[in-house]
Amino acid sequence: MTGQDTFRVRVREALADSRLRRTVLEATIERDEKRREVWAELPDVEGLRHLARRIRDHTLDNLDHYLSSLIDSFQRLGVHVHLASTAAEANAAVIEIARQYECGHAVKSKSMLSEELELNAALAQADIGVTETDLGEFLLQLDDDRPSHLTCPAVHKDIASCAETFQRKLGVPYREDPKALVGIARTTMRDIFRRADLAITGVNCAVAESGTIVLVMNEGNGRFCLLRPRVHIALMGIEKVVPRPADAAVLLQLLGRSATAQKLSVDTHFITGPRRDGEIDGPEHMHVVIVDAGRSALLAGRYREVLRCIRCGACLNICPVYRCIGGHAYGGVYPGPIGKLLTGLLGAGADADTLPHASSLCGACVEACPVEIDIPALLVAMRSDQPLRRRWRKKKVGLIRLAMRLMRTERRYALAQRLLRQVLRFRAKDGWVSKAPFLTAGWTKARRDLPAAPARSFRDLWKEGRI
Amino acid sequence: MKPPIHGNRRLLEDVAAAMRPQRDTAPPAHEERIVRSGISEPLAGRFVTEAEEAGMHVSRISQGGLLDRLSSLIQSAGGGPVLLEPSLAEERPELRRLPGCLTEPTEEELFSARVGIVGAEAALAETGSIVRTSGPGRPRGMALVPMTVIVVLGASRISTDVYDYLAGRDAGGMPSELVIITGPSKTADIGMRLVTGIHGPGVMHVVLLEDA
Numbered sequence: 001m002t003g004q005d006t007f008r009v010r011v012r013e014a015l016a017d018s019r020l021r022r023t024v025l026e027a028t029i030e031r032d033e034k035r036r037e038v039w040a041e042l043p044d045v046e047g048l049r050h051l052a053r054r055i056r057d058h059t060l061d062n063l064d065h066y067l068s069s070l071i072d073s074f075q076r077l078g079v080h081v082h083l084a085s086t087a088a089e090a091n092a093a094v095i096e097i098a099r100q101y102e103c104g105h106a107v108k109s110k111s112m113l114s115e116e117l118e119l120n121a122a123l124a125q126a127d128i129g130v131t132e133t134d135l136g137e138f139l140l141q142l143d144d145d146r147p148s149h150l151t152c153p154a155v156h157k158d159i160a161s162c163a164e165t166f167q168r169k170l171g172v173p174y175r176e177d178p179k180a181l182v183g184i185a186r187t188t189m190r191d192i193f194r195r196a197d198l199a200i201t202g203v204n205c206a207v208a209e210s211g212t213i214v215l216v217m218n219e220g221n222g223r224f225c226l227l228r229p230r231v232h233i234a235l236m237g238i239e240k241v242v243p244r245p246a247d248a249a250v251l252l253q254l255l256g257r258s259a260t261a262q263k264l265s266v267d268t269h270f271i272t273g274p275r276r277d278g279e280i281d282g283p284e285h286m287h288v289v290i291v292d293a294g295r296s297a298l299l300a301g302r303y304r305e306v307l308r309c310i311r312c313g314a315c316l317n318i319c320p321v322y323r324c325i326g327g328h329a330y331g332g333v334y335p336g337p338i339g340k341l342l343t344g345l346l347g348a349g350a351d352a353d354t355l356p357h358a359s360s361l362c363g364a365c366v367e368a369c370p371v372e373i374d375i376p377a378l379l380v381a382m383r384s385d386q387p388l389r390r391r392w393r394k395k396k397v398g399l400i401r402l403a404m405r406l407m408r409t410e411r412r413y414a415l416a417q418r419l420l421r422q423v424l425r426f427r428a429k430d431g432w433v434s435k436a437p438f439l440t441a442g443w444t445k446a447r448r449d450l451p452a453a454p455a456r457s458f459r460d461l462w463k464e465g466r467i
Numbered sequence: 468m469k470p471p472i473h474g475n476r477r478l479l480e481d482v483a484a485a486m487r488p489q490r491d492t493a494p495p496a497h498e499e500r501i502v503r504s505g506i507s508e509p510l511a512g513r514f515v516t517e518a519e520e521a522g523m524h525v526s527r528i529s530q531g532g533l534l535d536r537l538s539s540l541i542q543s544a545g546g547g548p549v550l551l552e553p554s555l556a557e558e559r560p561e562l563r564r565l566p567g568c569l570t571e572p573t574e575e576e577l578f579s580a581r582v583g584i585v586g587a588e589a590a591l592a593e594t595g596s597i598v599r600t601s602g603p604g605r606p607r608g609m610a611l612v613p614m615t616v617i618v619v620l621g622a623s624r625i626s627t628d629v630y631d632y633l634a635g636r637d638a639g640g641m642p643s644e645l646v647i648i649t650g651p652s653k654t655a656d657i658g659m660r661l662v663t664g665i666h667g668p669g670v671m672h673v674v675l676l677e678d679a
Contacts, residue, residue, distance in 0.1 A: 027659050047501040054495040061490045064483040075469040083474035085481065093474055135665055136656035152656070159658035178660040186665060193666075194578065210638035220652035220667020223611050226644070238482060243494050245641075246634035250502055253629065263517075263594040264629060264649045267667070272641035278603030282643055292478045299485035 007331060007351040007358065014325040015447045023158045024148075024326040031152070032317040034261030035368070041263075042253070052254050053372045055247045056308035059239075060299065066208045066241045067290070073211025077273030080287040090291045091122035094200065094233055097287050098128050101231045103198035105129040109215065109222045110137050111202025112150060112311055113235050113291060115333045116348050119200075130200070131192045133221035135185055142169040148327025148335060150313035151259045156326050189221075199225040199283060203236035204310070205251055206288075209244045213288070215269040216255060218262075222269050232274070232283035238295050239307040251310060254370035258312040294346040302381055306341050308371040315365035315375060321358060330355065337365035337375045344382060356382040399439075414459060421453040428452030497634075504593040504628040511622045511675065517595025521650035522663060523671040529678045534561055537617065540672055541565065541582050544615040548572075548580045554604035555586040555619060583613040583668075587620045590673075593628035594649050597673065601644035610648070616668040621679030 014020060039045045059066055074081050082097075084090035098106065106123065108114070108130055120141075123130045132141040136154035140147060143165050147153030154162070159176050167174040172184055201222060203213045213234050215222045226232055242248050256262040275282035298304055316322045316336030327335030332349020334342040340359060344352035361376040369375070388396075406416045420440075427433045432449040435441075443450055461467045506513055515525045528536050541549055551568040562568070562584070569576055586605075589598040597618050601607050610616050626632050629647065652667030663669045 023658075030659065043505055044501050047498065051495060051497065051501055058491065058494055061487070062492055064479070064486050065492070067479065067482060071472065075472075078470060080470045081472050083472065083476065083478040085475050085478045089475055133666065134656070135654045139656065154656050155659075157658075159660070162657045178657040178662050181657050182654060182662040182665050189666060190578070194574075207638070210641045212638075212641050218652065219654050219665040220611060221665075223607065223646060224666050227608055227611065238478065245636055245638055246497060246502075246630065247494070249630040249633040250497065253502075260655075262649070263521075264591075264596055264647060266648065266650050266652055268596075268629070268647040268649070270641065270645040270647075271643070272645070273643055276602075276643050279601055279606070279643065281607045282601060289474075290478065292481060296478070296481035296485050299482065300487070 007329070007354045010329040010331055011325050011358075011446075014329040019158065020156055020326055021324065024155060025323050027152065027155050028317040028319075028323050031261065032314070032368070035258055035314055035317065038257045038261045038263065042257070048250065048254060049370055049372055052250055052310075052370055053308060055242060055250055056310075056371050057305075059241055059243060059247075060304060060307055063238065063241065063299065066243060067238060070206055070208040070211065070241050071290075073208060074273075074288055077211045078286075079211065079273055080285070082287060082289045083292075084289055085292045087117040087291075087293050090117050090235065090289055090293065091119055093287075093289050094119060094235075095122065095126045095128065097231065097233055098123075098126070098198055101198070101285065103128065103229075103231055105131070105192070105196045106198040106200050107131050107133050107193055107196040107221075107225045107229065108137075108200040109202065109217065109225050110134040110153065111200070111235055112147075112333065113202055113237055114200065115147065116293065116346065117235070117291070119235075128198075131189075131196070133189060133193070133219075133225060134217075135182070135219060135221075138185065138189070139165055142166075146328065149316055150311050150334070150336070150338075152313065156328065189224075193224045194228055196225075196229050197231065199229040199232045201225060201232065201234050203234050203240050203288075204255065205240050205242050205248050206236055207243075207245050207248050208241050210272060212245070212248075212270050212272045214248055214252070215271065216252070216259075216265045216267070217269065218260070218266040220267060223267055226269075226271065226283055227281055229283055231285045232271075232287070234271070234286070234288045236288060236290055238290055238292050255310055255312055258310075258314040258368070258370040298345055303341070303345055303378055305373050306338070306345060306378065308373055309338055309342075310371060312370060314368040314370065315373075318364045318368040320360070320362065320364065337379075338373070341375065341378050341382065353386055356386075417457065417459070421457060424450065424453040425455075502630045502634075504630075506592055506627050510592040510625040510627065511677070513592040514590055514595055514625050515675065517593065518590075518597075518650075518673055519595070521595045522653070523595065523597075523650055523673050525673045525675055527675045527677055530676050533559070533619065533674065533676065534564065536674055537562070537565060537584060537619075540615075540617055540674075544582045544670070547582070548576060550577065550580045550583040550609045550613060552583075552585040552605060552609050554602075555584065557604065558586065559619070577608055577612055580613050582615045582617065583609040583611075584617045584619065585610045587618050587624065589632060590620055590625045591628055591632060591647065592625055594647075596629070596647045596649040598632065599646050599648065600642040602642055607644055611667050614664060614668060615670040615672070617672045617674060619674050619676065621676050623679065 332343035
């Protein structure tokens with residue numbers, strides 16, 4: 001890892017931005033509540049999650065087999081397959097394909113993998129235009145901003161900020177009216193969809209048996225990308241395979257529900273090869289770029305289960321840390337609980353050593369994960385894989401010694417407690433402490449007030465027989 | 468002729484090297500109770516409820532009333548030229564009597580028409596979805612480009628759910644495009660407010676033919 005630890009700086013900035021905090025908090029709470037509701041409507045959500053997990057595990061267990069079966073299926077359909085071990089190889093493949101067909105402008109549907117590859121920058125360098133077609137991603141592209149959520153990339157922007165972007169970049173009057181803004185986006189994008197000669201998409205999953213790629217979207221942009229352009233390039237990580245169409249159906253039942261609380265997303269799109277004889281629209285050439293970029297190195301080790309992830313974003317919505325700091329503070333491509341793992345494991349961002357520590361290990365993310373990834377356990381594993389820095393070791397050992405001394409007898413414990421209570425009462429103003437002392441200072445530094453200690457402690461009340 | 472594999476074969480070697488010697492090669496069994504929605508009520512009724520919840524407008528009529536129903540839907544969408552899916556026109560030649568209907572529009576006509584009328588291969592009761600497949604006479608654009616899309620659906624084509632539909636399909640017979648559509652296109656990217664009609668259709672009607 002290079003560079004200094006900038007995570008803390010970004011967290012402090014995020015916490016100080018009350019507009020951001022309100023926007024992210026409201027959005028994530030709403031999404032999480034709705035997810036719970038639609039999960040509960042399933043006949044056996046626990047059974048389904050467990051099955052989804054087993055399907056993902058089974059595929060990873062036999063990934064060599066399923067990848068070659070997928071590649072066979074692609075070839076049978078006339079789909080060109082490109083293998084890329086690194087991000088650089090993947091970007092080079094995309095650029096080479098674009099040049100081969102003399103494509104000048106690409107329309108792109110949302111793909112986290114492409115963010116990981118920094119594909120847009122590579123395309124720009126190669127003089128190939130690209131337009132993000134998901135509305136959220138389009139807004140971010142106008143702003144030169146980055147996604148802060150896996151399924152809701154512009155969650156950090158409120159209506160006013162979207163209106164500002166449109167005014168500044170598209171030269172339209174400022175209007176805080178989502179409907180009007182969406183209308184402008186529709187018109188603007190139509191011309192681009194018609195002009196573009198290349199479509200770049202991600203892959204939600206790829207079915208080995210049939211050579212089908214599945215794309216899940218709500219805006220109709222994925223279908224539009226595959227209407228006029230002559231060439232389609234789909235980017236997929238090696239882990240995205242599923243054996244049969246029925247396995248895809250199991251994942252789809254969970255994906256829409258977990259991501260956006262929909263039984264199914266608006267467009268569940270299955271692409272099996274390029275346009276065929278007698279068809280008048282759809283791409284004539286299809287290429288799939290299969291990307292490793294650090295994934296195969298995880299297959300054999302203790303972090304393998306992160307490869308189960310289907311990128312639904314449910315762990316972000318439920319995470320108390322994400323809710324407070326939003327996605328950008330994480331600094332990598334993948335934010336939230338899963339991002340704390342992927343950033344380090346896939347080398348997709350800085351501060352990879354700090355991120356695993358930015359968790360209270362509360363376990364909310366496990367409850368929300370449709371494929372049962374044990375994120376806290378993996379975070380602990382990542383922590384233990386790090387060499388303990390000397391400064392920390394000294395501090396930690398000292399603290400544990402102190403705690404041991406204080407907790408050894410009941411009298412000492414009671415005394416320490418009384419002391420802390422008095423200090424907190426002394427510092428309180430209107431029932432709240434906004435600047436806590438010594439070891440407790442971290443709590444209030446993070447812009448959280450601490451309630452003042454009550455006059456009588458639990459121990460006092462117990463002794464007096466009032467409890 | 469199979470196209471060659473491009474790029475670095477190392478990827479496949481790296482994956483093979485990471486495989487464990489002991490592994491179960493049989494895919495996990497899917498327990499019916501878990502993967503199927505178990506809908507027992509009449510499929511048409513459930514489909515209508517769910518499709519409306521997903522934001523589509525459903526009218527249940529008999530085949531005899533189809534032309535009248537379509538005419539009034541076209542009227543309320545503002546009239547003008549109407550895209551008519553060729554395969555649907557072949558199946559129901561009486562639809563060619565709709566004023567201004569185009570089965571082979573130019574690109575200009577495709578992008579300026581307000582209404583598209585299309586058929587459906589199937590529908591899913593559990594989610595209120597329409598299933599469309601591409602093929603000769605079934606272009607992708609007609610159900611995507613116009614603001615208003617009208618789907619003509621025979622009630623006998625409704626199946627239970629996405630699992631039932633996909634598990635029942637022959638993997639070798641997948642069309643170049645299959646799309647399961649559940650409601651009009653929508654976005655919540657601006658301030659978490661739901662707005663319909665972003666890139667795809669903003670209004671979707673399903674004309675459900677009870678006797679077809």
